[in-house]
Amino acid sequence: GAGVSQSPSNKVTEKGKDVELRCDPISGHTALYWYRQSLGQGLEFLIYFQGNSAPDKSGLPSDRFSAERTGGSVSTLTIQRTQQEDSAVYLCASSLDPSTDTQYFGPGTRLTVL
Amino acid sequence: SQQGEEDPQALSIQEGENATMNCSYKTSINNLQWYRQNSGRGLVHLILIRSNEREKHSGRLRVTLDTSKKSSSLLITASRAADTASYFCVLKAAGNKLTFGGGTRVLVKP
Numbered sequence: 001g002a003g004v005s006q007s008p009s010n011k012v013t014e015k016g017k018d019v020e021l022r023c024d025p026i027s028g029h030t031a032l033y034w035y036r037q038s039l040g041q042g043l044e045f046l047i048y049f050q051g052n053s054a055p056d057k058s059g060l061p062s063d064r065f066s067a068e069r070t071g072g073s074v075s076t077l078t079i080q081r082t083q084q085e086d087s088a089v090y091l092c093a094s095s096l097d098p099s100t101d102t103q104y105f106g107p108g109t110r111l112t113v114l
Numbered sequence: 115s116q117q118g119e120e121d122p123q124a125l126s127i128q129e130g131e132n133a134t135m136n137c138s139y140k141t142s143i144n145n146l147q148w149y150r151q152n153s154g155r156g157l158v159h160l161i162l163i164r165s166n167e168r169e170k171h172s173g174r175l176r177v178t179l180d181t182s183k184k185s186s187s188l189l190i191t192a193s194r195a196a197d198t199a200s201y202f203c204v205l206k207a208a209g210n211k212l213t214f215g216g217g218t219r220v221l222v223k224p
Binding site: 033035041042043044045048056058059091093101102103104105106107108 | 117145147156157158159162202206211212213214215216217
């Protein structure tokens with residue numbers, strides 16, 4: 001079946017511009033996660049959605065970062081007034097429910113801020 | 115927040131040899147997972163071991179967990195060139211957030 005998809009696959013933007021990154025989780029998966037991976041580094045947790053519960057935003061690095069999940073499915077990560085240090089690969093993952101723990105990752109969006 | 119520390123950071127072996135990497139952590143966990151990441155297939159879940167388990171096998175993979183030492187190891191037996199990737203240990207403590215370690219880069223030379 002279809003996996004997690006993300007768009008765009010690559011995004012180049014100028015410093016100060018806003019960007020939106022999209023994630024389509026696997027159908028039926030209630031949990032959705034956003035991570036950031038800088039070059040050669042591990043994954044940094046950003047935000048977690050579970051059903052209709054309030055999201056866990058504890059990993060968002062600044063108030064320039066926000067995310068929404070509409071209808072319990074598609075999610076959008078928005079970065080306002082982008083900075084060069086925001087350059088990274090942004091990965092989305094979904095899981096059937098939190099108790100299963102296994103996360104299925106999308107291919108990521110490579111963001112480059114010039 | 116705690117994060118797994120992986121050792122070694124990089125590993126180079128010949129095809130057919132075994133590869134072992136370790137993960138240490140600081141606080142109690144509910145489970146520990148290993149993921150693999152390569153350019154071709156992205157980030158893929160390999161195996162999960164719960165805090166009350168000591169060893170699990172999946173194909174050529176063997177994972178151990180020693181909660182008294184707060185450490186885990188991942189063994190890949192009879193390595194193949196396709197095993198070339200970065201391997202991450204992932205911790206789950208209380209709550210639903212998973213914490214990724216920095217990864218071990220494995221190069222399997224044909």
